[in-house]
Amino acid sequence: MHKTTNLKSLTFLIGVFALLIPGQINAQLVIGSPNLGFSQACASASFNSYNVTFVFSPESALSASNQFLIEMSDATGSFASPTVVFTSNQGAVSTSPATLNFSLPEDTAGENYRIRIKSTAPAATSSGSVPFAAYYKVQDSPFTINNLVSTGAFCNGGSYLLTIDNPGTGDNDSPLNYPSLTFNWFRETSATTSVFVATGNSLTVTTPGTYFVQTNYGTCTSNSFSNRVTITEVFSGQANATIVSSLGNPYCPTQGSTTLATIGGNSYQWFKDGEAISNATSQTYQTDESGVFSVTVDLGGCQASGSITLVSEGFTSELNVPEENTLEEGETLTVVASTTAANPQFKWYLNDNLISGATTNTYVASDYGDYRLVISQTAGCLVSSELFFRMRQPIEQFPDVAKIPNIISPNGDGINDTWVIPLEFTSGTNTEIIILSNRGKVVFQTNDYQNNWPQDRIEFSSVNPVFYYIIRATDKDPIKGSITILK
Known part of the structure; x- marks a missing residue:
């Protein structure tokens, strides 16, 4: 009887063991709720990487082709239409616990997202994580209104x-x-x-x-x-209409025109130095000039006005010599430039040719010709300006000419620029010189002629103007004639 009882007990244990083996072999995979490695996800182009850790059991249940997926809910925490934010390679994750990394989609924005883990072989799904705030900051810099x-x-x-x-x-x-x-x-x-x-x-x-x-x-x-x-x-009267310059004030002219903008209203009128600007009737106005700009804004039932003194961030410069200079053979002229430019750079030119080695604000000129100085501001607003002067051989004021000329060309080239007459009629001879227009109007009259007519530039287009002269010398008959002006 005792041997029979032991045999029955052994048979029962073998049966239980036989039942347990198939249960282990076919056990379903269980995935624990994911543990977040962050409290909130604030992603941007410079950072978008987040870790999540989870456990699963048994490890032996995983197929070699299994993949783990991270699914993200919508902003309310619902998994009705989840977004897959990570998929592992087949068989890459085989031991528990496991840590995976994922990134947020660029349209992520909400306070109650959740994630969950899924496997593919066998198919299993964890419960959702705790809710977390998640945003992808696609724009993360100050902006204007x-x-x-x-x-x-x-x-x-x-x-x-x-x-x-x-x-x-x-x-x-x-x-x-x-x-x-x-x-x-x-x-x-x-x-x-x-x-x-x-x-x-x-x-x-x-x-x-x-x-x-x-x-x-x-x-x-x-x-x-x-x-x-x-x-x-x-409530009554006028309000202040602030004006701002898009390039600041002072502004750098090399950046182009600056845009002046004022408060919003129903209609606008811009002014410069007190004068209305034609067609300047928008909320903004572009300009590359300096001056006092103002605007009136109709707010509908009341008005606002404002002004701004706009200043170009250029600089001032000048030379210590006039634009026109004469120089005797063998003499020199020291030219000095003064400027308010920041960290200025100097380049001197003679007849449009760069003068080698001339890089300071001082130049000793000894050659005849047309000079040009380019001053560049190399700090802050990068802008340049040009200054000009000319060196000419002295022109004899009272040359001994034989005849009274009837043609002159006052074009500033130093040749035949004025009406030069014989010495017997010039300064010191008490000769009266009268010059009349073609309509008989006296335009010049003197008893001490300096060979200096015309003293001012004569402007004309296509027809060469003609003037008439009368020379009344002592003890001589008057001399009359014409003078044609050429370009």
């Missing part, structure tokens, strides 16, 4: 529209270039606090205050925020 104008105004009972600039001025990286983004508007309540006002690409302001907007990256910190704009309500 209101054309960077820091003020705005609306008439009593009206409103003022604030908008995100697109494209904006300068290097403004407008977040409107990224359609997936949303925005939160705020009004300051103190120097360090603010209250949420509304969402959207623009804001209609009906309450005075200082406003700004941020790209909605939730609890993630970000540099994607705008400048502040202070809005006032006008």
Whole structure:
């Protein structure tokens, strides 16, 4: 009887063991809930890498072709339409626990994302992770609103529209270039606090205050925020219309025209030095000039006005010699340039040829010809200016000419520029010289002629003008004739 009992017990154990072996061989894979290696995911182009760790059992249940997937829910935590953010290579993960790395899609934006782990062979799915905030900061730099104008105004009972600039001025990286983004508007309540006002690409302001907007990256910190704009309500009289220059003030002219912008209104009129500028009736005005620019803005029921003294960030320069100079044979002329340019560079030219070695603000000129000095500012605003002067051989004022000329060419070339007459009629002879226009009007008259007519430049187009002269010398009959002016 005892031997029979032992045999039955052995038979029972063998049966149980036989049942356990198939259970181990066909056991289903169990994947634990993933453990996040972060509290929130604030991704950008410069960082987008996040770790997750999970356990699974038994390891032996994995097929050699198995792949682990990381699925991410929508922003509410739902896995109804999950996004696969990572897929391992076949058989790459075979031991537990395992750590995988994934990146956020660029349209990620929300506070309640979750992830879960799936396997392919055998098929198994973990439960979801704890919720976490996740945003991909596709734009993460300051941007501008209101054309960077820091003020705005609306008439009593009206409103003022604030908008995100697109494209904006300068290097403004407008977040409107990224359609997936949303925005939160705020009004300051103190120097360090603010209250949420509304969402959207623009804001209609009906309450005075200082406003700004941020790209909605939730609890993630970000540099994607705008400048502040202070809005006032006008009850009577005129409000101030602030004007800003896109290139600053002073501005660098080598960067091209600067754009002047003012507060938003119904209509505009721009002025320069008090004079209305034709067709300048937009919120912005482009110019490359210096001067006092002003604007009047119709706000609908009231007006605003403002002005700005715009200054070009150029520099001033001058030479210590006049533009026209004469030099005797063998003499020299020391020319000195003074300038307000920052870290100036000097280049001297003679008849448009660079003078080798002439690189300071001083040059000793000894040759006849046309000189040019180019001064370049090499720090800050990179801009240049040119100065000119001319060296000529002295012209004899009273040469001994035999005849009275009837043609002159006053073109500044130093040859036949004035009406030069014989010495018997010039200074010291008490000869009266009269020159008349072709209509008989006296244009020049003297009893001490210096061979210096015409003293001013004579402007004409295609027809060469003709003048008439009368010379009345002592004890002689008057001499009459004509003078033709040539170019």
